[in-house]
Amino acid sequence: MNLDFLIAPLVVGIIGTVLAGLISLIDLIVNNYGEVKLSINDGKKVVTVKGGAPLLSSLAEHDIFLPSACGGRATCGVCKVKIKSDVGPYLPTELPFMTQGEKQKNIRLSCQVKVKANLELEIPEDLFAIQKYSTTVTSIKDLTPDIKELKLALKDPNQISFKAGQYAQLIIPPYGKIKQFTQRAYSISSSPSDRTSLEFVIRLVPGGIATTYIHTLLKAGDDLELIAPLGDFYLRESEADMLCVAGGSGMAPIKSLLFDMYEKGITKRDVYYFFGAGTAADLFYIDLLKDLEKKWRTFHFIPVVTQMDSNDKWKGETGLVTKPLEDFLAAKIPKQNPKQAYLCGSPGMIDAVIKILTAYEVNKDDIFYDKFS
């Protein structure tokens, strides 16, 4: 058999391999910077990394996650970090993202700066705070036929600080036919004042990997890991009237927000909370919020039930959650007052609510939402 046709690809392949080998060899010798120490926020945290890699990935190896949308290709400009040590002049890839002020403070793109020597960094505390927590389940209880309240006690680290409205990624271990770890985001429903435990409101999604696990397998005493705090859904300081709209388990971040405000004494603002549920049986935390309404003069709680069963004893609002919202905007909330809105629920609900709010001239920048996805 004539195998001559193999010679050409083989020769090109071998030449390529030899050159690639040479490159790797040089890379190994030249880019060996040994172990390097990164000191973060005046030595609050010191991590040891292997030199030669970009700062962004070196930090990620130690579970310090700087935000980065492009994944280190210098196209999003989000992974900025203040470097106090000298890391050489700005690279042309960094310059388009830097303002004059940032250059004076030596703020750099962490995906472009290579770690070659010991560095001193400054990372905003709230980014720095994102970390993995190991927790123990203290209780799981039914709130409605398909919504459970999950309470976790923090073990390591045993304290957390977060902004009301933020979420956590629960790490679901492999079970049954699911062979790998799964991460799902759930809003924290407890108030930030409780620093040693976290509470979640979790609705069973048919076929959902995480919710099935939490609803059917997880029990008190089990261990569960999570990454927190995440997200930019939190209270913005303002005097404006506050409109909160939530559906079902969208209750979680809003409950956290409201109790946080009450505990901190931010009670001068008029707050309207429209909470929608399918039937009267799907309502939960009603007494809790009614109590809050009694204690907090400017807080108005409006639960809404979509469908009325004939034997329901529900005496409150009925219909979609958007109905009372529109009624209130039309008649009860002064039109001239500036308004801020916080929404959490299904994409359909949020889109419908945003439509109504913009019709009532609520500025799009003043509408904050957390869409279930």
Added chain:
Amino acid sequence: MTPTIDPLILLLASIFTSNILLSNFLGMCSFISISKDLKAAHGLGLAVIVVMTITSIINWAVYNHILVFFELEYLRYIVFIIVIAAVVQMLEMLIERISPALYMGLGIFLPLITVNCAILGVSLFLQIRNYSIEQSAVYGFGSGAGWWLAILALAAIRKKVDAAPVPAGLKGPGITLIIIGLMAMAFMGFSGMLNVQ
């Protein structure tokens, strides 16, 4: 086999009479885009000299000892480009470690060189003209030096032109192309002196 050309003559020829840029018009894109700034032009020119010299030697060896042996001459385009890309990559890493200052100066130009057609052109010319290894080294270095000289000259001229009253429609690339044409004509004046084709 072409008669052996004295390396010194080859050096002068590759710099002046058959300047790779101005007589063969290779490496035009970076020639035009980087010549706005004298310092950058100088950096890129130096990088071209280094890469051209090294790649012409390596490509000569690869061609004459590997491709000819296996009768795979027709693969030279692919192989030359692979070699050039690899050499540029290695140089980049070495320079970054050895001289960060030079790396910052050359930084973005080094990777640019991979796609500089003058580099590939030199490797192909030395093969077409059957140069020996010494001749190849001299020719590679000379062509690089010629490229460096041409881009420095152009950058200097463009600096002067910046202050000149150029018609609005010709500003930028337009006037630059005209300048390059004039420069090429000036270099053609050398062409009777030596002939190395």
